[in-house]
Amino acid sequence: MKIEQKLAQAIQNGISVLYRWQPATEQVQLSKTRREFEGHLTLNVFPFLKPTGVRNPQELATALGNYLVDNEPAVEKYNVIKGFLNLTVASDAWLGLLNSVHTDPSYGTKSPDENSPLVMIEYSSPNTNKPLHLGHIRNNLLGYALAEIMTANGNRVVKTNIVNDRGIHICKSMLAWQKWGNGETPQSSGKKGDHLVGDYYVAFDKHYKAEIKALMEGGLTQEEAEASSELMKEARAMLRQWEAGDAEIRALWSMMNAWVYEGFDETYRKMGVGFDKIYYESETYIEGKAKVEEGLAKGICYQKEDGSVWADLTAEGLDHKLLLRSDGTSVYMTQDIGTAKLRYDDFPINHMIYVVGNEQNYHFQVLSILLDKLGFAWGKDLVHFSYGMVELPEGKMKSREGTVVDADDLMDAMIETARETSQELGKSDDSEETAEIARIVGLGALKYFILKVDPRKNMTFNPKESIDFNGNTGPFIQYTYARIRSVLRKADEAGLSAAILPKDVPLNEKEISLIQSLASYDVIVRQAADDYSPAIIANYIYELVKEYNQFYHDFSILREENKAVQSFRLVLSANVAKVIRSGMGLLGIEVPERM
């Protein structure tokens, strides 16, 4: 049993014996004692004052402290400051705690089995008309980390992606390529497929803007100009041809999308994310239409005179929501309903999590209600993992204004910076290992930078100030890991074991504090899942590492003469490394053996 639990029980008993009233488990607030006070665990006794009728918190804390010292062997001594009871826990209790961490190779994580709940996580969800950018990076990293965290908590996870591969925006790229492409391909130009297609999307916009400007100079209002744009008319015509299944247009569509997918795959591979099942909107939107028709028949939706189909959500405090346009074509919501149906057919889903930006909060509120009405068991409880936007110092990224931060460029730049940093420190050579370390460290810096922030909050990224490699960063953590591994290698060479934990070792406060931190990893992993927050793990690992670095600086391991202390420190270090590796793994961040 963990020390906290044991103490909490003893505290409950103590209060009950002393005051004939027993607090509930959740009323026992035990926390790590702050650095400036003596002790390891602190109990806040304020909540007990009213129920016990004791006026003076110090009096209650002192009485309870005495009781614990007399009745709970793990409590060595105590002190009271204001309403806080600081408890000092005996060394052998700490050693026992470290041993329970040490003897569990997969400490902190649970393995799912065939009876575990099935959780589907949708993330990434790109459009096929442009390459992935910084916003997608946050989405991908959060989605992947969340999948790892859910798995570590004993869920069966299916990672999924819905690719928006059809629609007017795709037609814009296709039209531009047809008009101005001269048959350019990724092979002929050497461009990555998604970037090539993205360039034509930008080209469309450029020509379109020029056309509008010319029309407005000719005396039209902006609205009139947009309505009479030939380019836009052609794009719309292309979309109709696509929907009608025109062979030539479909072939062009397939070809260009294939280029994009090849590019995406490369980006995903570099980022280290992946999917178990990919859905395409071109395959799901038809299902959505069918489902809406079904809803129409059941009276869940209604049709207006112009033929458009709506859902009345005023009873839920929302508005009326469009589900099919007057021309019968589907909208975003329709497609998401269709995708939900296919997924439900494919998997026995218990929980569905959508990793989508917070600008779509309203959409998912509506989707949840609609899916529920349409009879999806998990519709009501679907989770919209709503994360904040990544903003640049000058505001939101706008792809049309060229202020996007490209995902491939950013990853490459990070890896390059890692290589340069390593060179400046005189650590790099031309070996493959050096290149691999640069990759791990560069991506680690990027991933940690994004994941350490509370996902719900908007965050700022300044491309001019490159991401740090010192301080609260991925490389800081990776470096500590590499240093521990180096010590363990040397210990191994010297014939020292990091496997056996000795008994009766005197412990210093830094060591106790480290054990205490290690022991809370399993709680952190659970909390990260409950709160849907990889940031909780990131911040935990950082604190652990900071503490370890202080220990490493203040005490010797290999040079320690007391053999029992030396073995203990090796075991402690090995377990810190184990937890770093595990925690970083949950964030999708690799750790190097040396750097």
Add this chain to the structure above:
RNA sequence: GCCCUUGUAGUUCAAUGGAUAGAACGGAAGUUUCCUAAACUUUAGAUUCGGGUUCGAUUCCCGGCGAGGGUACCA
């Protein structure tokens, strides 16, 4: 207009209603005959404003101000 989110050092981020609001970067000053100095130590510096609830509020409630997002035929 209406709805949602948000406001913490110069900057980027922390803080289950609990002790003197923590870090990092940047600023100032230090630590290497010693297991990897991508480290460690010291130092200056912050809760948008006004009320309320509470023994106790960055946290919960009300109001003002600021920022972002959404708002029925874009996704």
